Amino acid sequence: MLELMYYLIMIAMYGRRSKASLFFIIFLFFISLLAPFLYADENRKNVIVVSIQEEITEATEVLFRNVIKEAEAIGAKLVVVLLDTPGGSVSSVKNIMVMMESSKVPVAVLVYPVGATAWSGGAYILMASHIAAMASGTIVGSAQPVMMTLAGPVYVNESKVINALVGLMVHHARIHSRNTTVARLFVEQNLNLGAREALENHVIEVIADSVEELLHELEDKVLIKVVVNGEEVWQLIEYSEAEKYETISMVEFKGISSANIVYFKPGPQIYLLRFLTNPLIAELLLIMGLLILFTGLKTPGYGMEIAGALMVAASIIGLGVIGVDFGGLLFLVIGFTLMLLELKTHIGVLAILGALSIVVGGLMLIPSGNLWLTEEEMGKIWSSIVLSSAILLSIFGVLVFKVAKAQRRKPVVGPEKLIGEVGVALKDLRPDGEVRVLGEIWRARSLSGVIKKGEKIRVVKREGLTLLVEKL
Numbered sequence: 001m002l003e004l005m006y007y008l009i010m011i012a013m014y015g016r017r018s019k020a021s022l023f024f025i026i027f028l029f030f031i032s033l034l035a036p037f038l039y040a041d042e043n044r045k046n047v048i049v050v051s052i053q054e055e056i057t058e059a060t061e062v063l064f065r066n067v068i069k070e071a072e073a074i075g076a077k078l079v080v081v082l083l084d085t086p087g088g089s090v091s092s093v094k095n096i097m098v099m100m101e102s103s104k105v106p107v108a109v110l111v112y113p114v115g116a117t118a119w120s121g122g123a124y125i126l127m128a129s130h131i132a133a134m135a136s137g138t139i140v141g142s143a144q145p146v147m148m149t150l151a152g153p154v155y156v157n158e159s160k161v162i163n164a165l166v167g168l169m170v171h172h173a174r175i176h177s178r179n180t181t182v183a184r185l186f187v188e189q190n191l192n193l194g195a196r197e198a199l200e201n202h203v204i205e206v207i208a209d210s211v212e213e214l215l216h217e218l219e220d221k222v223l224i225k226v227v228v229n230g231e232e233v234w235q236l237i238e239y240s241e242a243e244k245y246e247t248i249s250m251v252e253f254k255g256i257s258s259a260n261i262v263y264f265k266p267g268p269q270i271y272l273l274r275f276l277t278n279p280l281i282a283e284l285l286l287i288m289g290l291l292i293l294f295t296g297l298k299t300p301g302y303g304m305e306i307a308g309a310l311m312v313a314a315s316i317i318g319l320g321v322i323g324v325d326f327g328g329l330l331f332l333v334i335g336f337t338l339m340l341l342e343l344k345t346h347i348g349v350l351a352i353l354g355a356l357s358i359v360v361g362g363l364m365l366i367p368s369g370n371l372w373l374t375e376e377e378m379g380k381i382w383s384s385i386v387l388s389s390a391i392l393l394s395i396f397g398v399l400v401f402k403v404a405k406a407q408r409r410k411p412v413v414g415p416e417k418l419i420g421e422v423g424v425a426l427k428d429l430r431p432d433g434e435v436r437v438l439g440e441i442w443r444a445r446s447l448s449g450v451i452k453k454g455e456k457i458r459v460v461k462r463e464g465l466t467l468l469v470e471k472l
Contacts, residue, residue: 047256048368049080049211056088056096056121059273064096067264071105077259078218079105080211081129082112087120090145097172099129104129110197111138114435120146123186126204129173130223130234133206133214134195140203141192143169161165162187177228177235179203205236211261218253225249276317284313306338306353379415418442418459418467425451436471442467 050067052060071079087093102106108131118126118140126132126140134140145165156162173183179202186192198204208214212268220239225232225248231250242250242382258290275281289311296304304401310322338354421439429446435457436442447460448470461468 003433015234029456040282045255045259046074046076047078047080047211047259047261048076049082049261051082053082053084053116054274056092056125057277058086058089059089059270059277061092061095062273063266063270064099066270068103068105068107070097070264072103076262077103078215078253079103079107080214081124081125082110083109083122084116085118085120085122087122087142087146090121093121093124094168096125097168100125100128100130101172101175107217107418108133108214110208110211111135111140112210115211119143123173124169127176127178127183130176130202131206131218132176132178132198132216132237133208134198134204136195136207138191138195140198141186141188143186144146144190152296152396159335166395173203174234175231177202177233181259187403212257215253215261216257218254219257222254223251223253224455225433225462276314282315285311289313289315310334310353310357335458388423418462421459422472423459423469425453425455425457428453429457429469433468445468446471 010203027199031077046065049072050063052063054060067079070076084221107129109118109126109129111122111126111134114135114137116135116138118134118138119142120141122401123140123143123205124164132248143165145161147154147156166184169183169187182191182193182201182203193201193203195204195207199207205213206217221236222239222242223234223236224242224245225234226245227233227248235245237245239252239254276285289308291308292311293308296306296308335354335357339359375442418437421437423435423442425433425435425444426441429435429444429451431446431450433444433451434441435444437459443465444457444458447468451457451469456472457469459467460470
């Protein structure tokens with residue numbers, strides 16, 4: 001596409017102004033517009049695989065959002081989520097469910113590997129997927145909500161909460177043509193099912209022990225959206241049965257077993273968020289940040305106050321009080337503000353804390369995704385980013401040092417500039433005579449006896465147009 005645009009520009013600049021040239025330019029213009037669609041078939045041969053083997057947190061939510069955006073951007077055929085989780089944040093689980101339901105690319109959730117679980121929030125995510133699959137020896141269920149208290153975890157039995165979550169589970173099971181009775185029991189009775197039981201009870205559609213096996217099982221199937229009892233629902237059926245249905249939309253998986261499998265690896269953004277959203281880390285950051293902040297208010301300087309404030313800001317991001325995007329912008333603003341204050345104060349620690357804030361904010365805002373790069377290439381890119389950041393910060397450090405040095409330097413204009421300068425006597429000073437200082441000839445008076453012509457002197461003081469000097 002870029003080459004087409006290049007030739008288009010070259011022709012426009014240097015081509016003859018004829019009707020043939022004009023038509024050729026128009027032809028190239030429309031070809032360039034169609035180029036993305038010409039490459040779409042190649043992208044549709046890709047299957048994106050992401051592994052979620054952790055507690056569901058805001059970091060998981062951001063990772064999932066990045067995967068869906070990437071899949072939609074390249075027009076991938078399918079997203080496969082390898083799931084192994086004990087559960088997690090209700091809000092993050094609900095947001096992931098919404099993202100799956102609204103995704104333009106079908107999402108298959110495979111509980112994997114052998115021995116993995118889709119407990120609690122994982123069961124909700126499995127139910128909201130377009131294609132639900134489990135590996136042998138895996139378990140789904142135990143979806144009753146749990147609340148953390150000072151006495152430890154306590155099951156929530158309040159009818160308002162239970163009914164809301166039952167409704168959420170049942171609704172997603174129904175719109176994906178799954179067993180709503182079992183979905184209800186997952187929440188109300190903490191029911192657990194193995195892979196074979198889940199398949200027999202129509203909770204999942206496929207048993208597969210690997211991504212390749214899952215894609216092979218989907219080879220002769222289609223995902224259709226149809227209207228059942230006035231409601232749009234998804235169904236995974238055999239390709240040969242598709243003609244029996246009046247479909248709203250259809251996704252064919254013919255040839256998917258030979259698709260290019262691309263593993264989505266989380267970048268620094270996700271690792272940082274996983275660290276911050278760890279409940280223990282977030283609480284420690286909050287407590288330590290407040291202690292350091294209050295201690296700094298009672299001590300000279302600004303370093304402890306700023307460090308404490310940054311720790312508190314990081315903790316409220318981890319605790320989910322403010323969003324990740326807003327938190328990243330907050331750290332960037334704090335970082336640049338500290339850099340500007342460093343130019344004014346020359347404390348030193350402000351530049352360090354400012355640079356750290358900018359790096360943390362940048363990592364929060366840079367999305368993950370390295371679909372078309374090898375691990376080695378990604379390592380080179382991140383090394384380049386780190387090296388470039390180090391170079392930029394070094395340049396900034398040199399600028400700060402030069403500014404500070406310039407502000408501490410003696411005046412180079414006015415009467416004070418001559419104090420301490422070294423010159424030479426042009427005539428004998430007995431005690432008065434003439435000297436040359438900084439290329440200028442001045443009347444001078446000796447403070448250290450006779451100074452002979454040609455001897456070096458140092459300016460001690462200035463009185464009007466006369467310099468008071470001493471012999472070196």
